[in-house]
Amino acid sequence: MSTAVLFATTFGVGFAGLRAGEGNLSAAAQQKPDATEVKIDNFSFGPAELKVPVGTTVTWTNRDDIPHTAVSTDKTFKSKVLDTDEKFSFTFSKPGTYEYFCSIHPKMTGKVVVQ
Amino acid sequence: MTAKSKDELLHDHNHDGVDRRGFLKCMAWAGTGAFCIMQGGVLKSYSMSQMAQMAGKVGAGELSFVQISDSHMGFNKAANPDVVGTLKTAVDKVNALSTPAEFMLHTGDISHLSKPEEFDSVDQILKDAKPKDIFYVPGEHDMLNDDGKQYLERYGKNTKGAGWYSFDKKGVHFIGLVNVLNLKAGGLGTLGHDQLEWMEDDVKHLKSSTPIVVFAHIPLWSVYPEWGWGTEDSAQALAYLKKFGSVTVLNGHIHQTMQKVEGNVTFHTAASTAFPQPEPGKAPSPGPMKVPAEQLKSVLGITDVSYVHGQHALAVVDSSLT
Numbered sequence: 001m002s003t004a005v006l007f008a009t010t011f012g013v014g015f016a017g018l019r020a021g022e023g024n025l026s027a028a029a030q031q032k033p034d035a036t037e038v039k040i041d042n043f044s045f046g047p048a049e050l051k052v053p054v055g056t057t058v059t060w061t062n063r064d065d066i067p068h069t070a071v072s073t074d075k076t077f078k079s080k081v082l083d084t085d086e087k088f089s090f091t092f093s094k095p096g097t098y099e100y101f102c103s104i105h106p107k108m109t110g111k112v113v114v115q
Numbered sequence: 116m117t118a119k120s121k122d123e124l125l126h127d128h129n130h131d132g133v134d135r136r137g138f139l140k141c142m143a144w145a146g147t148g149a150f151c152i153m154q155g156g157v158l159k160s161y162s163m164s165q166m167a168q169m170a171g172k173v174g175a176g177e178l179s180f181v182q183i184s185d186s187h188m189g190f191n192k193a194a195n196p197d198v199v200g201t202l203k204t205a206v207d208k209v210n211a212l213s214t215p216a217e218f219m220l221h222t223g224d225i226s227h228l229s230k231p232e233e234f235d236s237v238d239q240i241l242k243d244a245k246p247k248d249i250f251y252v253p254g255e256h257d258m259l260n261d262d263g264k265q266y267l268e269r270y271g272k273n274t275k276g277a278g279w280y281s282f283d284k285k286g287v288h289f290i291g292l293v294n295v296l297n298l299k300a301g302g303l304g305t306l307g308h309d310q311l312e313w314m315e316d317d318v319k320h321l322k323s324s325t326p327i328v329v330f331a332h333i334p335l336w337s338v339y340p341e342w343g344w345g346t347e348d349s350a351q352a353l354a355y356l357k358k359f360g361s362v363t364v365l366n367g368h369i370h371q372t373m374q375k376v377e378g379n380v381t382f383h384t385a386a387s388t389a390f391p392q393p394e395p396g397k398a399p400s401p402g403p404m405k406v407p408a409e410q411l412k413s414v415l416g417i418t419d420v421s422y423v424h425g426q427h428a429l430a431v432v433d434s435s436l437t
Contacts, residue, residue, distance in 0.1 A: 042400035043342075065192040065403050067228060067259065073300050081259045083228060084192065101300035104255050107343040109301050 037061065038110065040068050040082070040102075045110035054114055057091040068108065072100040178285045181209050181216040181246065182330070184367030185387035187256065188237045189227035194390035194403030195411055198227075199236065205388045206244045216246045217284065222367035222385060223254030223295070223332030225270075229261070234269055253278055254332040254368065255295040263296060279310050281317050288321055290314065292331035294346045304333030304346035311348065315355045323358040334366040336375060336382045339395035344369050353380060369401070 039046045040062045052058060060070045062082040070079045070088055076098055079088035092098070092114040102108035186202045195201060209216060219241075226233035234257075241249060251270040258266055263277055271278035277293045292314070294304035306314075318327070329335065335352065338344035346352075356362045362380040370392035375382045390403045390411075398404070 043402060044400070064400070065190075065194065067256070081228065099300065103298060104259070105343055106298040106300055106302045107341070 039063055043105055043108055045108060049111045049113065051113045051115060052092060054095055055091065055093060056114070057089050058112060059087055059089040061085065061087045067104060068102045069104055070100050071103045072098050178287055179216050180218050180220060182220045182222060182365050182385050183388055184222040184385040185224040185254065185370055185389055186237055187224050187227045187387065187389035189230055189233040190389055192403060194405045198389040199240065202237065202240050202388045206240060210245045218248035218250060219244065219246045220330050220365065221249055221251045222330055222365060223252050224256045224367065225251065225254065227256055229257055229259040229265060231265070250282070250289070250291060252291045252331055253293055253295055258295060275313055276309055279313060287326045287328060288318070290317065290327065290329045292329060292352070294331050294333045302347055303340060303343055306346060306348050306352055311351050314352055318355055324360060327356055327359050327362045328365065329362065330365040332366065333368045334382065334384055335364050338369060338373060338384070342395060342401040344395065356380065
């Protein structure tokens, strides 16, 4: 009895997932982003290049003892100054390549590719 | 540091050959800053620990001033949890001078996060300094969030543009520059067209015998571009100074002393009053260098200047904060 219930439940979840894959959510369901977090360590963004599906929220966390920012070169997004352990999040609603840098330490550069 | 080694430094200072070149020199010292004396167009500098010994060495008509830098008020991480204390120590050193400095230069990063209370705190501490005139240029940490509006209100009332200006003291022409705004992705410090144009005009009518002191936060020479330690368009600024016999460039930003002599120009960076940073390329990043607490003051006072570029590099290691 309990086995049958488990089976039904598993099937149900699998079916729902399949349906989602056929619909509007196909991109999100088929390719999961490698990461949606960018860690700032040692005056660098990691990963320096991030590929994410449209609609992804990316969060930057400053783990340095020095403040940093994340500012896109086309001004699409601009964090406030992030002190140690502070975070900044931005949701990418349009596809494109977003290059960004730390406006305090401009040698620090990164890229978010939104597909 | 022993008395003997101080004597040696002074000895080196007087016989190091820079005078032969007829150029300005400003030897740098660690810890709290450098004390500079203009004598006959030659800028000499002394470590903080040597200052107290300077009694009677500065005569009439000569100019003396102190450079301090990178006080980073508000910084409270492991590299120095007490930046208030070390700045006070720096002020004590300035006040211990037998021959008082006429004024001070602060070459930026007054605050760590541009917070009003951080600027207030520095202002309060520097009120105890005997030299009452303090000339500032901003560091990138002083212009966070508001493109320097607050900095200008506090320190840049009579300046041009983003805070640049010039003034004269006893025949020496001082130029304070701003190279920490409008930084471009992947780039270095920037002066920008407007400031360069102003500077060209500012020095145009000066006699070529006028000693020039340029001060700015980020080095105006290429110390280590990989870490952003340089200024994109500094060559243009220096081109305007070619006709002058003696040019001294005083910078901060890199939290260690370095010196380079190139033609008529001596470049010098001052130590921080807050925390040391690593030598170029000798750490994964230029972040604050952590040392055991009991060693902090000695490390602030110990700066390796082995990064020698150009024909002449002079700097003296000092342990004046201990």
